Amino acid sequence: xxxxxxLGAASARTGDDMSGPALLVLGLAVSGSPAVAGxxxxxxxxxxxxxxxxxxVLLDRARRPGRLLAWCLTGYTGGLLVILALLGRVPDGLVxxxxxxxxxxxxxxxxxxxxxxxxxxxxxxxxxxxALDSISYxxxxxxxxxxxxxxxxxxxxxxxxxxxxxxxxxxxxxxxSLPQREHVEKxxxxxxxxxxxxxxxxxxxxxxxxxxxxxxxMAGVAMLVVCTPLLGERLVGSAGFGALLLAVTxxxxxxxxxxxxxxxxxxxxxxPDGALVAATAVVGAGIAVAxxxxxxxxxxxxxxxxxxxxxxxxxxxFAVRHRDAPDRLRSQIFTxxxxxxxxxxxxGSAVAGPLxxxxxxxxxxxxxxxxxxxVVAYWALSLSAPRADxxxx
Numbered sequence: 001x002x003x004x005x006x007l008g009a010a011s012a013r014t015g016d017d018m019s020g021p022a023l024l025v026l027g028l029a030v031s032g033s034p035a036v037a038g039x040x041x042x043x044x045x046x047x048x049x050x051x052x053x054x055x056x057v058l059l060d061r062a063r064r065p066g067r068l069l070a071w072c073l074t075g076y077t078g079g080l081l082v083i084l085a086l087l088g089r090v091p092d093g094l095v096x097x098x099x100x101x102x103x104x105x106x107x108x109x110x111x112x113x114x115x116x117x118x119x120x121x122x123x124x125x126x127x128x129x130x131a132l133d134s135i136s137y138x139x140x141x142x143x144x145x146x147x148x149x150x151x152x153x154x155x156x157x158x159x160x161x162x163x164x165x166x167x168x169x170x171x172x173x174x175x176x177s178l179p180q181r182e183h184v185e186k187x188x189x190x191x192x193x194x195x196x197x198x199x200x201x202x203x204x205x206x207x208x209x210x211x212x213x214x215x216x217x218m219a220g221v222a223m224l225v226v227c228t229p230l231l232g233e234r235l236v237g238s239a240g241f242g243a244l245l246l247a248v249t250x251x252x253x254x255x256x257x258x259x260x261x262x263x264x265x266x267x268x269x270x271x272p273d274g275a276l277v278a279a280t281a282v283v284g285a286g287i288a289v290a291x292x293x294x295x296x297x298x299x300x301x302x303x304x305x306x307x308x309x310x311x312x313x314x315x316x317x318f319a320v321r322h323r324d325a326p327d328r329l330r331s332q333i334f335t336x337x338x339x340x341x342x343x344x345x346x347x348g349s350a351v352a353g354p355l356x357x358x359x360x361x362x363x364x365x366x367x368x369x370x371x372x373x374x375v376v377a378y379w380a381l382s383l384s385a386p387r388a389d390x391x392x393x
Contacts, residue, residue, distance in 0.1 A: 001179070002129055005120040008174025009113045010136040012073060015167030016109040017144025019080055020044060022160035023099065025148065029157025030088040039092075040083070043099030044106065045346050051104030052339025055112060056332030057193045065116055065331065066178030072108035073172055077165045079105070084161045109168070110137075111338030114318060115331035119179045130322055131261035134315040138257055142250035149243065197332035200325065209381040210276055210320040211337055213374045215344040217280050217313070220370030222348030223355070223363050224249075224287050224306060230360045235296045245303040249286075252307030253314075260315055272319035275312055277378040282309030284371025291364035 020041050027037030055072065059065045079102025087095050114133055121129040148160040188196070201207050225246065232241030265271040270278075286306025293299040317337075325333040348370070355363035 001120045002125070002132070004174055004177065005113075005117065006132060006136055008171040009133065010139050011167050011174075012109045012113060012171035013136055013140035014144045014147070015164040015171075016076075016106065017140040018148045018160055018164035018167065019076075021145050021148035022152075022164050023080075023083065025152040026084065026087060026157045026161055029152075031092065036092050036096075039096045040087075040099050042346065043096045044103040045342055047100045047103035048106045048342040049339045052107035052111065052335040052337075052342075053194055053197060053332055054190070055105070055108055056115070056197065056329075056335035057190055059108075059112060059115060059331035059335070060193070060328055062181075064178075064180045065119070066175045066180075069108055069112055069116065069178070070172050070175040072105045072112060073168055073175060076102055076105040076109065077168045080161055080165050084158055106342070107335040107338040111334035111336075112331065115334035116178050118322065118327075118330070119181065126322060127264050127319065128261060130318050131257055131264055131315050134311065134318060135254060135257045135261065137314060138250055138254035138311055142247060142254060145243065146247060193329075193332065197329050197336060200329050201333060201336060204324055205381070206273060206320055207324050207333065209378055210273070210317055211340065212381060213276060213280060213378045214313075214317050214337070215340050216370055216374035216377055217283060218341045218344040219348030219351075220287060220367040220374070221283065221306075221310070222345040223352040223367030223370070224290065225345075226349050226352035227290070227356050227360050227363050227367070228303075230356050231290065231293070231299055231364075232296075234360055235293065235299055241296065245299055248300055248303040249307035249310065252304045253311030254307075256308050256311035257315055260312055272316035272323070276316040276320065277375055279309045279311075279313035279316060280371055280374050280378070282306075283313060284368050284375070285309070287364055287371060288368040291361045291368060 023040040023044060024037045027033070027040045031037070059068055062068045079098060083095055083098055083102070086098070117129055117133055118126060144164075147163065151159045151163055201211055227242075228245045229242030232238055232243075232245065235241070265275070283306050286302050286304070286309060288302075289305060290299055290302035293302055321330075321333055321337065348367070352363050352367070355366055
């Protein structure tokens, strides 16, 4: 079941990672307006913060969560196809609104899948399965944008959108085949379950610490992503080389997670919690090197360092959630976490743009500073966490 799960998750997530660049390309091709293209992408991502928690509650309450996940995948695919059909034929505002509605289902393609992993593998296999699951994110991050770019270059603006839909739809049989839950706790209202999920994240020391750390870190990663095309243009005269830097980051993240999957550390004093903060520091070191890069070779090294941190950071984050999330709230905690990271990425991107226009090294330095802030937040929340005897550390 694990490898079937992996194929479905990798297919859905690659389609998801294609969908953003695909809408950017489509918006530019049809409207000729960078503003419309940017608003389409923003609409697809900004609504995740609303959709994630509610999707998580519904998945937690479902005896057959795979069926609900399949409906979410179908809705996301359908939304992309309707955008493709209507863009340029109806007012742009209507299509952007449709992108917002489609984006409500986005967390199902990330946290929605990961939350079902304990149903797909025996409890003893979960740590290794978690590392493999993280690899599917790295594969998607590596392939999705690259496929979108290649298909747009050789097939036109609509082809990447269609390809993204095909990849997401290909994961439907796997979603439908996910095992059902033996026990489902119901009775509380959806609003009460949403409140319980929020309390679980904010009230559990390790979940709160991991969530805050990952949110701050993701805002800094967004600054790296925004700056890479500009960094490529500044160092070698071509923004296209910036996409290569992102590919290097994704590839090294994939390699680092592959090593983890092969030699997974035993749970203890440093895994996964200590690994989360250490990996965040490595990401910060990579972005700092990028800020200082005066040659493309140094920029490639910076991207590789960032990837070595990004891969284990994600695996450790998922390990914390799998360990500490209550079973009845697991999907909500994963989808809410995905929503918060997407929102942080959007916020970081919004700040990075004006900073990068003024100075690319300054924007990258800000991204590195956010990683440092994430590390400080981790330790500050560790110090305030209660001991077993109820006192603060």
